[in-house]
Amino acid sequence: MRNLLFLSLLASYAIASPLTLQQIEQKLEHSHPLYLSIESQKEANSAKIRAEHATEPFVLSAGGAQAKPDGAEDEFEYSAGVGKTFLLGNQRAQSLTIATLNLQADALELEKRLLEFSNAIKADYHQSCLMREQSVVFEQSYHEFEKLYAKKQKAYKYKEISKKELLQLKIEKADLKQKLQNFKAKESILKQTLFDAIGLTENKVELSCADLHPMIFNEDDSDKVFALSTEALDKQILGAKKSANLYSRSFESIDLSVGFDKEIDMKRYGVGVSLPLSFSSKANEYKKISALHQQKALKLQKQHMLIEKNRKFKQLKAKLENEKNLITMTAESITSFKMDLLPLIEKSYQFGESSVVEYLLSKQKLWQLQERLSEYKKTYYKTLFELYTVAEIKEKE
Numbered sequence: 001m002r003n004l005l006f007l008s009l010l011a012s013y014a015i016a017s018p019l020t021l022q023q024i025e026q027k028l029e030h031s032h033p034l035y036l037s038i039e040s041q042k043e044a045n046s047a048k049i050r051a052e053h054a055t056e057p058f059v060l061s062a063g064g065a066q067a068k069p070d071g072a073e074d075e076f077e078y079s080a081g082v083g084k085t086f087l088l089g090n091q092r093a094q095s096l097t098i099a100t101l102n103l104q105a106d107a108l109e110l111e112k113r114l115l116e117f118s119n120a121i122k123a124d125y126h127q128s129c130l131m132r133e134q135s136v137v138f139e140q141s142y143h144e145f146e147k148l149y150a151k152k153q154k155a156y157k158y159k160e161i162s163k164k165e166l167l168q169l170k171i172e173k174a175d176l177k178q179k180l181q182n183f184k185a186k187e188s189i190l191k192q193t194l195f196d197a198i199g200l201t202e203n204k205v206e207l208s209c210a211d212l213h214p215m216i217f218n219e220d221d222s223d224k225v226f227a228l229s230t231e232a233l234d235k236q237i238l239g240a241k242k243s244a245n246l247y248s249r250s251f252e253s254i255d256l257s258v259g260f261d262k263e264i265d266m267k268r269y270g271v272g273v274s275l276p277l278s279f280s281s282k283a284n285e286y287k288k289i290s291a292l293h294q295q296k297a298l299k300l301q302k303q304h305m306l307i308e309k310n311r312k313f314k315q316l317k318a319k320l321e322n323e324k325n326l327i328t329m330t331a332e333s334i335t336s337f338k339m340d341l342l343p344l345i346e347k348s349y350q351f352g353e354s355s356v357v358e359y360l361l362s363k364q365k366l367w368q369l370q371e372r373l374s375e376y377k378k379t380y381y382k383t384l385f386e387l388y389t390v391a392e393i394k395e396k397e
Contacts, residue, residue: 018208021125024198025118032199039111045103053096056085061259076395077317081259083272088254094246101239108232115228115392119385121197122213128190129209134374135183139265141367142176149173165356172360215324215380217317217387225391226309233302240295247288252276296395314386323380330373 029035066079149169156166191207255274261267275383342362388394 002209012084018206018210019200020208021122021211024121024125025109027198027200028118028121035114038114041110042107045106045237049096049099049103051265053092053099059083059257077263078260079261081257082351083255083257085116085255086127087108088249091246091252094242098239098246101235101242105232105235105239108228108235113393114226115394117391118203118394119389121194123382123385124190126199126208126385127378128194128214129207129212130188130378130381131183131190132207132209133379134371135180137370137374138176138180138183138367140236141370142180142365145173145363146174161356168356168360170254172363185309204253213381213384215384216392217320217384224315224393226306228392229305229309230302232300233305237298237302240298242293244288244355247284249284249290252284264392312390313387316383316390320383320387323376323383327373327376327380329377334369334373337369342366 011086061081061083062079064076066074066076068074132154152161152166152169155161194207195201195205248374255272257272257274259270259272261270344357344364348354349356
């Protein structure tokens with residue numbers, strides 16, 4: 001299924017169809033070095049743990065010597081044996097459980113890295129789309145001004161306006177053209193930055209921008225905030241607890257061996273048993289103390305993490321709400337300006353009741369409001385995806 005999705009994505013690039021955010025995420029999962037490296041790292045860590053906790057190998061020992069007893073012929077003596085270490089009880093299983101818990105904690109930390117990177121890509125996608133929207137809006141305004149300037153050129157030709165007024169309009173037109181070129185340059189830079197981040201070389205592909213996230217923070221999963229960090233630390237805490245229990249044993253392993261000795265005048269079969277007495281050394285006692293302190297340290301680390309993340313979470317939520325209010329108020333101001341004030345100003349200018357300066361100032365005010373609205377939106381989405389990263393919630397599309 002994943003291969004079919006990837007082939008579908010490649011086909012969409014081939015016909016240069018608009019690139020959606022979902023397609024970008026699919027491309028990242030299939031081909032981005034960070035995703036691939038993390039998957040390989042998980043496999044490497046898993047294989048390493050399996051190797052470290054595999055059963056001990058049998059040990060084969062052998063030896064030989066040329067013996068020359070007094071008054072007898074030379075004869076070859078030899079010995080051979082097989083030995084193996086056996087862990088007592090369920091020590092191997094417990095040790096594997098501890099290692100697996102730490103491995104799972106590491107995997108959760110890697111998931112946090114992917115979530116942060118994914119949210120950064122989403123933020124860049126939104127920034128690029130908003131810059132394009134800003135450029136389109138300004139281009140429309142510029143074309144409207146071009147039409148006005150063309151009319152005023154005819155009006156000047158018939159001596160209906162002064163040369164000073166025409167020059168003022170010409171200067172404003174040149175200034176608007178420069179701003180439009182600046183907007184388009186920024187749009188191109190943001191788009192190329194996004195494509196570089198996702199490893200896409202086909203810069204002729206356009207972004208869809210029809211799938212921007214709604215201006216709301218989805219709190220349906222509010223019970224899952226900080227879930228990755230919390231779960232990772234919980235697994236480490238449990239691992240430290242199990243380690244303390246593991247080092248409480250008096251007997252850890254037993255070595256068994258069987259051997260055969262062939263000497264000149266006899267054959268000998270033997271069985272050997274070796275049992276390390278852990279209680280005769282303080283090594284395990286210190287390891288247990290270390291594990292208990294590690295468990296306490298991790299619990300305190302979890303408390304600190306929750307305090308800091310909650311503080312940052314509330315701070316970003318308040319900031320997001322403020323930015324949303326700014327967007328709402330600015331959008332209302334633009335609507336009121338365009339629907340109520342601007343028609344009156346244009347009518348007044350057409351009838352010669354206001355000067356070209358007053359008219360240009362009113363237009364500049366509208367452009368400023370539109371530019372401010374676009375900047376507020378950019379800031380909003382930057383904060384939104386930062387909030388999703390801090391909350392450790394995967395944004396729903």
